[in-house]
Amino acid sequence: MSFVVLFSTTSFAITKHFCGDTLVDTSVFSQASTCGMESQETTVSDCSTVKKDCCTDEQLLVDGQDEIQLQVDNITFNQELFIASFIYTYINLFEGLENNGSSFEDYKPPLVIEELYKVDETYLI
Numbered sequence: 406m407s408f409v410v411l412f413s414t415t416s417f418a419i420t421k422h423f424c425g426d427t428l429v430d431t432s433v434f435s436q437a438s439t440c441g442m443e444s445q446e447t448t449v450s451d452c453s454t455v456k457k458d459c460c461t462d463e464q465l466l467v468d469g470q471d472e473i474q475l476q477v478d479n480i481t482f483n484q485e486l487f488i489a490s491f492i493y494t495y496i497n498l499f500e501g502l503e504n505n506g507s508s509f510e511d512y513k514p515p516l517v518i519e520e521l522y523k524v525d526e527t528y529l530i
Contacts, residue, residue, distance in 0.1 A: 414469040421463045429460075437462065 422430045422437040430437040440460060480488075 412469075414471075416469040417467055419465040419467070421465075423461045423463070425459050 417434055420432045420435070420437040421428060422439055424440040429440045432438070
């Protein structure tokens with residue numbers, strides 16, 4: 406039950422880095438590393454040109470629950486009665502089992518006088 410609570414309240418992010426249509430890197434909990442093809446500005450004596458960026462980053466956020474609260478305030482009388490009777494019967498279910506002894510421990514097994522397969526003349530072939 407503690408694992409269910411832990412995993413339902415944990416938030417994490419999955420980051421993907423694409424260069425064109427190719428997936429370059431995937432990362433959980435941190436930024437994905439880049440391929441080095443980000444937009445670069447080149448300057449020539451009088452003009453500057455910017456190369457178009459072919460890379461994209463995608464981020465998938467998985468949010469966990471912020472609050473875990475049981476709502477027990479809307480229990481009807483029939484539900485209370487069922488819960489109380491279930492708990493009472495479950496507690497008393499195993500009462501006195503250590504005192505129950507088996508009756509076969511007091512007696513010896515019967516002695517084998519004749520072998521039954523010889524009496525009935527049945528043999529496995």
